[in-house]
Amino acid sequence: MTDQTLSTPAASCSLRSIRFRHGNLNISADLTAGSFKYVKTVLSYQNKLNEDATSFDFRTDLIADRKSTVRLQISLNLKDLLLKSLYWHVYIILEDPASGELAEIPVHMDTRQRLFHKFLYNGAHHTENGFSFYPFYTGDKTLAFAYRECTPYDSTSLIYKEIFAVLLYRLTRSYWKKQHICLVCEKFSSMAQDNGYYFFKHCMENNEQAYLNKKILYIIDKKSPDYPKVAPYGRNIIPFMSLRHMCCLLAAELIISSDSKYHAYATQCRHSIFNRYIKKKKSVFLQHGVTALKRVDAFYGKGMRSGCDLFIVTNTMEEKIILDNFGYEPAEIANTGFARWDVLKDCSQESHNILIMPTWRNWLDSVSDEAFENSDYFRNYMQLLNSERFSEILEKYDLQIYFYLHAKFQSHLKTFHIASSRIHVLSFGDTPVNEMLMKCRMLITDYSSVCWDMLYQNKPTLFYQFDLDQYNEAHGSYIDMHKDLFGDRAETSSELFDLIEKAAEHDFALKPAYARQRSEYFQFKDQQHSRQICKAIKRRFC
Numbered sequence: 001m002t003d004q005t006l007s008t009p010a011a012s013c014s015l016r017s018i019r020f021r022h023g024n025l026n027i028s029a030d031l032t033a034g035s036f037k038y039v040k041t042v043l044s045y046q047n048k049l050n051e052d053a054t055s056f057d058f059r060t061d062l063i064a065d066r067k068s069t070v071r072l073q074i075s076l077n078l079k080d081l082l083l084k085s086l087y088w089h090v091y092i093i094l095e096d097p098a099s100g101e102l103a104e105i106p107v108h109m110d111t112r113q114r115l116f117h118k119f120l121y122n123g124a125h126h127t128e129n130g131f132s133f134y135p136f137y138t139g140d141k142t143l144a145f146a147y148r149e150c151t152p153y154d155s156t157s158l159i160y161k162e163i164f165a166v167l168l169y170r171l172t173r174s175y176w177k178k179q180h181i182c183l184v185c186e187k188f189s190s191m192a193q194d195n196g197y198y199f200f201k202h203c204m205e206n207n208e209q210a211y212l213n214k215k216i217l218y219i220i221d222k223k224s225p226d227y228p229k230v231a232p233y234g235r236n237i238i239p240f241m242s243l244r245h246m247c248c249l250l251a252a253e254l255i256i257s258s259d260s261k262y263h264a265y266a267t268q269c270r271h272s273i274f275n276r277y278i279k280k281k282k283s284v285f286l287q288h289g290v291t292a293l294k295r296v297d298a299f300y301g302k303g304m305r306s307g308c309d310l311f312i313v314t315n316t317m318e319e320k321i322i323l324d325n326f327g328y329e330p331a332e333i334a335n336t337g338f339a340r341w342d343v344l345k346d347c348s349q350e351s352h353n354i355l356i357m358p359t360w361r362n363w364l365d366s367v368s369d370e371a372f373e374n375s376d377y378f379r380n381y382m383q384l385l386n387s388e389r390f391s392e393i394l395e396k397y398d399l400q401i402y403f404y405l406h407a408k409f410q411s412h413l414k415t416f417h418i419a420s421s422r423i424h425v426l427s428f429g430d431t432p433v434n435e436m437l438m439k440c441r442m443l444i445t446d447y448s449s450v451c452w453d454m455l456y457q458n459k460p461t462l463f464y465q466f467d468l469d470q471y472n473e474a475h476g477s478y479i480d481m482h483k484d485l486f487g488d489r490a491e492t493s494s495e496l497f498d499l500i501e502k503a504a505e506h507d508f509a510l511k512p513a514y515a516r517q518r519s520e521y522f523q524f525k526d527q528q529h530s531r532q533i534c535k536a537i538k539r540r541f542c
Contacts, residue, residue, distance in 0.1 A: 010034030023079035036094040106142035153269035165246035176251035182214040192226035195258040195286040199339035202530035256284040260306030289449025295476035302327035315521040334536030337529035347438040355440040359448040360406040397504040441508040461487035
């Protein structure tokens with residue numbers, strides 16, 4: 001996109017209509033350009049990596065409307081475009097005749113248009129891979145588009161269910177208020193494997209409902225493979241997107257989640273009106289992983305959309321990171337350790353397993369299989385897993401490799417073809433991550449925060465960071481990857497193989513220097529982390 005943003009009030013563009021027809025996107029808008037000259041209209045992909053930025057030019061016809069206004073008839077053929085997830089923005093590019101400089105302005109939507117697209121309009125471009133491309137309005141009331149996988153909750157019928165739930169809740173408000181509801185969930189309310197589940201389990205088994213004076217309920221999709229695990233808790237389980245779920249969410253005094261509080265509902269669905277209710281809810285952020293290797297303050301910082309009222313951390317270093325970068329006060333941070341660490345124990349005796357668990361890259365979100373296979377990410381891991389030297393090491397030391405691809409890349413799992421019978425590719429949800437971490441002797445990762453779970457168990461981690469510069473540009477880190485890691489680091493597969501051999505020769509013992517870091521990091525190692533979290537919640541909210 002351009003380097004300059006137009007700020008003059010003399011130039012503006014307002015939406016008139018949007019139509020999808022036979023794979024074409026057609027937009028009509030009125031442009032008041034003032035002294036500026038219209039150049040073109042672009043659809044621009046929102047991405048942190050400049051070299052991966054993508055934009056498409058619309059075909060635009062200009063029709064004189066009034067003396068100061070030009071009608072733009074904009075069209076774009078979507079069928080042959082390589083669309084990426086998640087957000088695309090429409091910009092009008094203008095030129096200042098005096099200076100020749102280019103500037104961009106968005107397309108504004110008035111109140112009537114925003115209400116129409118939120119509640120009534122369901123037009124979209126649907127692709128063969130089960131994704132849809134549809135319009136929405138940003139916080140600045142400007143036109144944008146989302147490209148994401150379709151969900152069962154994208155139809156306008158959801159609005160009627162939500163409105164009914166709101167009316168039902170208001171009629172029975174006194175009943176719901178007496179419940180003092182506290183909702184617990186994990187990623188997209190689709191699983192029970194992480195800090196949310198282990199916190200909930202602790203509360204159910206240790207009468208923490210009485211201690212906190214709250215009805216503690218767990219939200220989970222009934223289609224989840226983990227649903228049978230939580231089903232015995234009966235009425236303390238809330239089926240995701242049920243009418244009861246909606247009423248409980250409206251009544252909830254607190255949301256406790258390993259991700260943001262918005263994972264307590266299908267907030268990404270197209271027409272939901274529940275975002276406004278969730279925004280007002282108090283929340284506890286249990287975290288999914290230790291905050292150190294990836295910058296997330298733009299998402300989870302105080303005052304941000306995914307911000308919280310109590311931020312759970314695991315050690316004094318992480319606590320300082322939150323204080324220095326996220327804007328929270330000391331009273332809004334609790335150093336307790338993770339709930340899932342309550343059950344963490346070393347089960348690797350007699351094990352010959354090494355877990356390889358790379359994290360995701362936001363520049364590869366929802367790309368095609370072809371684009372994924374052409375990425376450095378895929379090529380490096382395929383080179384690693386199919387290396388002849390790697391196979392020789394596995395045979396020499398009688399090792400088994402379990403390769404666990406990040407959940408966001410599961411759709412590309414079939415592209416990984418492994419020749420060695422000693423390498424096993426795992427699908428998301430097949431085995432709980434906690435279980436894999438307890439059974440393995442060593443972890444190989446790039447930037448995944450599960451390395452802290454390994455350190456907690458006194459086990460080694462090797463860091464394979466072949467794309468550190470690109471990762472830092474897109475995600476960033478709070479620590480120096482060259483100096484502050486508690487494990488040996490490699491940038492090439494050859495370096496990694498050397499480190500694997502050395503670790504195997506020393507029976508996968510944690511090096512003394514990293515053992516000293518472990519003793520400095522963790523305040524609690526008593527497996528009473530959920531209890532400490534309950535105490536922190538009591539202090540903060542009760």
